[in-house]
Amino acid sequence: xxxxxxxxxTITAGNKKVEITKKDRHHAILRWMFMGSxxxxxxxxxxxxxxxxxxxxxxxxxxxxxxxxxxxxxxxxYFNTTTAMANIILGATTAMEEKDGIKSxxxxxxxxxxxxxxxxxxxxxxxxxxxxxVMGSISGYMAINGNPLGALAWILIGAIIFWIRLKLxxxxxxxxxxxxxxxxxxxxxxxxxxxxxxxxVVGTLAATVVKVYTxxxxxxxxxxxxxxxxxxxxxxxxxxxxxxTYLVYKMLNSKFWTPTKIIVALIVLSLVGSFTGIxxxxxxx
Amino acid sequence: MSIEIIQNILIVLLAAYVTLDNLxxxxxxxxxxxxxxxxxFIMGDLKTGLLIGGTFQLMSLGVAGLGGASVPDYGLAALVxxxxxxxxGSGLTAAIAVGLPVxxxxxxxxxxxxxxxxxxxxxxxxxxxxxxxxxxxMIGLVGPLMFALKNAIIMTIIVSVGPKAxxxxxxxxxxxxxxxxxxAGGMLPVLGIALLMHYMPVKKYIWAVxxxxxxxxxLKLPIIGISILGAAASIIVYKVGLxxxxxxxxxxxxxxNNEETEDDDYDE
Numbered sequence: 001x002x003x004x005x006x007x008x009x010t011i012t013a014g015n016k017k018v019e020i021t022k023k024d025r026h027h028a029i030l031r032w033m034f035m036g037s038x039x040x041x042x043x044x045x046x047x048x049x050x051x052x053x054x055x056x057x058x059x060x061x062x063x064x065x066x067x068x069x070x071x072x073x074x075x076x077x078y079f080n081t082t083t084a085m086a087n088i089i090l091g092a093t094t095a096m097e098e099k100d101g102i103k104s105x106x107x108x109x110x111x112x113x114x115x116x117x118x119x120x121x122x123x124x125x126x127x128x129x130x131x132x133x134v135m136g137s138i139s140g141y142m143a144i145n146g147n148p149l150g151a152l153a154w155i156l157i158g159a160i161i162f163w164i165r166l167k168l169x170x171x172x173x174x175x176x177x178x179x180x181x182x183x184x185x186x187x188x189x190x191x192x193x194x195x196x197x198x199x200x201v202v203g204t205l206a207a208t209v210v211k212v213y214t215x216x217x218x219x220x221x222x223x224x225x226x227x228x229x230x231x232x233x234x235x236x237x238x239x240x241x242x243x244x245t246y247l248v249y250k251m252l253n254s255k256f257w258t259p260t261k262i263i264v265a266l267i268v269l270s271l272v273g274s275f276t277g278i279x280x281x282x283x284x285x
Numbered sequence: 286m287s288i289e290i291i292q293n294i295l296i297v298l299l300a301a302y303v304t305l306d307n308l309x310x311x312x313x314x315x316x317x318x319x320x321x322x323x324x325x326f327i328m329g330d331l332k333t334g335l336l337i338g339g340t341f342q343l344m345s346l347g348v349a350g351l352g353g354a355s356v357p358d359y360g361l362a363a364l365v366x367x368x369x370x371x372x373x374g375s376g377l378t379a380a381i382a383v384g385l386p387v388x389x390x391x392x393x394x395x396x397x398x399x400x401x402x403x404x405x406x407x408x409x410x411x412x413x414x415x416x417x418x419x420x421x422x423m424i425g426l427v428g429p430l431m432f433a434l435k436n437a438i439i440m441t442i443i444v445s446v447g448p449k450a451x452x453x454x455x456x457x458x459x460x461x462x463x464x465x466x467x468x469a470g471g472m473l474p475v476l477g478i479a480l481l482m483h484y485m486p487v488k489k490y491i492w493a494v495x496x497x498x499x500x501x502x503x504l505k506l507p508i509i510g511i512s513i514l515g516a517a518a519s520i521i522v523y524k525v526g527l528x529x530x531x532x533x534x535x536x537x538x539x540x541x542n543n544e545e546t547e548d549d550d551y552d553e
Contacts (some may be wrong), residue, residue, distance in 0.1 A: 037308045037309065039405065133347055143342065151318045155313055159312050161311070192523075195486055197512065199494050202347075203494035203501070207497075236502075237502040242498075245482075262476050272465075281471070
């Protein structure tokens with residue numbers, strides 16, 4: 001695929017000539033970047049969002065009504081991936097449809113279904129897990145101490161990512177099917193590497209964010225011994241939080257313990273702990 | 286009085302906007318800390334907004350709605366919490382006591398909208414087949430509209446009856462319950478951390494978890510310092526992985542019959 005995004009593609013259908021410009025394509029992808037998962041449904045997931053966003057551009061590619069409906073029906077089929085990563089896939093499919101028209105129908109469908117899984121794996125990990133973990137813990141801490149800079153920086157990062165997503169569409173459009181597939185391969189190594197950063201933050205979070213504290217004390221003779229500072233803290237800092245983290249990690253392996261059930265269980269545990277005096281609010285140093 | 290009405294309207298609009306931003310635009314997004322900050326700004330109490338937003342943000346770490354899963358709405362929790370705490374002056378306890386249940390209830394409405402979107406999808410396809418393409422696009426706007434309304438309706442209820450209800454609840458609630466809610470606030474981040482460990486290749490890179498733990502628990506390194514350390518480790522892992530895969534590619538070229546390849550996939 002040699003066509004470039006800044007070039008104009010001319011489609012000839014009968015005596016009608018339609019020009020598709022970079023502006024048309026960016027209009028479509030901006031519609032997608034607004035709609036995203038807002039038309040998410042349990043049957044075809046993001047498919048309707050794709051149709052809604054690209055319907056105007058596809059109309060230009062398919063001036064013929066029957067072909068247009070066929071193309072729309074093609075996009076009405078199940079599609080779901082990270083919204084940001086979809087930009088690359090949709091860039092590539094746009095290039096295919098501009099080049100081959102309705103003949104590309106099956107290839108477009110094949111590309112979408114084969115890439116949406118791996119791209120979601122990579123995109124979700126980076127955009128919805130790693131970035132929010134790192135930025136969330138940084139900005140969360142700063143916010144608790146009354147500092148808004150972390151949250152503001154996060155919004156700025158959102159704006160930068162918005163620009164990158166627009167570029168990802170151009171990358172998909174210009175590079176075509178083969179490069180998009182190769183890009184995916186490299187990204188999986190990138191995801192793996194950046195997971196190391198995420199896991200280091202996970203180790204930190206277990207030690208600092210989770211707070212489990214017991215105000216219990218033992219009386220041995222005349223000496224009063226605090227269970228927390230006298231015993232647990234001497235074994236290891238953040239011993240109780242680490243144990244709780246491991247316990248919840250194991251609970252998630254079972255089908256019974258959904259995240260919502262775990263939240264309710266932790267609230268009940270806290271209330272019982274508070275009532276019996278086994279658990280307390282950690283005193284601020 | 287009038288300033289309160291303006292604040293109420295802005296809070297409802299904010300609730301409607303952030304959920305849309307989260308679904309597509311993702312610039313401000315729907316993070317507890319960013320929504321809490323903006324809500325605090327609207328309420329003229331930035332500090333409370335940051336405290337509540339930050340607390341819910343730490344609770345929500347690692348809790349991600351992937352593949353269309355519905356997760357507790359911590360962004361809404363931060364919004365509700367900030368509004369009530371700023372309006373009633375009741376602080377973090379009321380924010381957790383009311384914000385968290387609202388965030389949990391919101392899951393059901395999220396599921397409901399996604400079910401209703403199914404009808405929108407069928408309507409759109411019907412219009413497409415009838416060649417009524419303009420109508421097809423118009424009906425498509427119902428999806429985002431429903432998502433925005435979902436939050437706007439919840440927020441309108443909170444704004445109109447919330448402060449009175451909160452004051453009434455706080456008057457009768459015993460000390461051990463508020464205490465227990467504060468304890469829960471400290472414990473809940475554990476869920477996100479455990480979920481994170483499920484998403485990530487924790488068995489392959491367990492050393493990274495240990496390094497992070499030692500540097501923060503024993504050496505008290507702040508989180509930004511640990512992030513930089515982690516970034517350094519990722520660069521090493523990326524470079525090693527790249528040279529490994531290049532070496533593999535070159536051996537594969539030399540001997541294409543050689544089937545032995547090292548498994549580079551996630552352990553989990």
